[in-house]
Amino acid sequence: MFRLLILGLLLLLAGLQYRLWLGDPNLRQVWQLEQAIIEQRRENQLLTERNQRLEAEVADLKQGLKAIEERARSEMGLIQEGETFFRLIEPGPTRRPQP
Known part of the structure; x- marks a missing residue:
């Protein structure tokens, strides 16, 4: 009788371990969700x-x-009345005249 009880408890433990590690949801899924x-x-x-x-x-x-x-x-380049707007243009590469 005692062996039957031990066997039953081991089967129950194995079933719970299966659900914990391989069932749905398992520990890996819980860790991924965390x-x-x-x-x-x-x-x-x-x-x-x-x-x-x-x-x-x-x-x-x-x-x-x-x-x-x-x-x-x-953003719009607006100026107020009475202000003077100066636009500075960077010099580009110089071209040589072709013969």
Whole structure:
């Protein structure tokens, strides 16, 4: 009787070990999911920081005229009344006259 109980417990242990290592979900899948969670949290942190920068820029654009002016000057090349605009052109390669 005692041997039958031991055999039953060993079979139960083997069955549980099978489910743990080879069943669905197994430990390898759990470890992969944990890694995916860590990577997703990193990505979420980067996106949260980007969103905060964008929110600050939007708030600055809503409140301050300096940011709007800076954008107009840098992106559109606008100048104010009474200002003089100087355009500097880099000299290109010189050509030799052909005979």
